[in-house]
Amino acid sequence: MSCNGCRVLRKGCSETCILRPCLQWIESAEAQGHATVFVAKFFGRAGLMSFISAVPENQRPALFQSLLFEAAGRTVNPVNGAVGLMWTGNWHVCQAAVETVLRGGALKPIAELLGGGASEPDDASECTDMFRLRDPGPRVPETAPFGG
16 A cells, blocks of 8 residues: 555555655644645655655654755745744744645745745735744844954
């Protein structure tokens, strides 16, 4: 029987499937399918399979989760991605984006992250108040002394 990842990618599945262990941390079969399709669309099916097969088996679930968060972060914040969201104290935006993907929702770039003004929700967006941005607060001075 095919795993949920292979099923949505319409790919043959076997006992040695490399996707099945990557999806076990996701509770529902439907969410596993949504996550697989989203990551495969972002990185490409061949790219996804190449990434997964390039790491040791025990690290594959963490890799898939990392790819999911980066794809979601890069979709809502095309300039800086998930790392940019974390750096500015907006990791909750990335987490909410991943939850939206797992529910089968659609993501789009957040205008505030593109340098525009505050974005107004519209019918095409399934984003909620969880996507509100936080002020990153004071920044470290560029000329911080390093003892020398």
